[in-house]
Amino acid sequence: MSEPKKILLVSDSHGQNNNLWYILKKEKPYHMLVHCGDFEYPESELVNRACCEVHLVRGNNDHRDFSEKQIIRFGSHTALIVHGHRHRLYAGLTDLYYAALEAEADYVFFGHLHRPVQETYNGITFLNPGSVTYPRQEDRKPTYMTLCYDDKGNVSVTLHSI
Numbered sequence: 001m002s003e004p005k006k007i008l009l010v011s012d013s014h015g016q017n018n019n020l021w022y023i024l025k026k027e028k029p030y031h032m033l034v035h036c037g038d039f040e041y042p043e044s045e046l047v048n049r050a051c052c053e054v055h056l057v058r059g060n061n062d063h064r065d066f067s068e069k070q071i072i073r074f075g076s077h078t079a080l081i082v083h084g085h086r087h088r089l090y091a092g093l094t095d096l097y098y099a100a101l102e103a104e105a106d107y108v109f110f111g112h113l114h115r116p117v118q119e120t121y122n123g124i125t126f127l128n129p130g131s132v133t134y135p136r137q138e139d140r141k142p143t144y145m146t147l148c149y150d151d152k153g154n155v156s157v158t159l160h161s162i
Contacts, residue, residue: 005075007030009036009129016133037057076153081109107125115136
């Protein structure tokens with residue numbers, strides 16, 4: 001059996017990347033970085049600093065050529081990655097749920113709300129790491145998530161604050 005692998009899940013850095021660069025150093029080693037949008041910076045900077053597989057989607061404040069969604073595999077799981085601004089998040093997760101069904105995903109990684117979310121509904125897990133720069137939850141601490149998984153399909157998610 002191989003060692004568990006770690007995905008670093010971040011969002012909404014809005015070009016103010018000091019916290020993001022700190023997280024990238026602190027959390028090493030990880031084998032994948034997922035940024036759920038509103039990076040507002042050239043993708044090459046993120047790829048160079050992460051030194052691993054990077055997935056980045058376009059947020060409502062990104063004016064670059066990032067894709068609006070990505071579908072990735074990790075272990076035996078499939079994740080849909082979106083920013084979320086086109087999914088009426090303030091009304092709930094229903095639009096994301098149907099997008100996950102369409103993508104045949106059992107995980108959805110998303111941003112936009114600037115607050116952490118970890119919910120499972122009908123076998124689909126929704127993860128929003130919050131914002132590393134402009135948090136909106138009550139304590140206003142910048143947050144991110146790590147997701148660890150093994151080759152048996154086990155997944156653990158940890159919310160971190162800075």
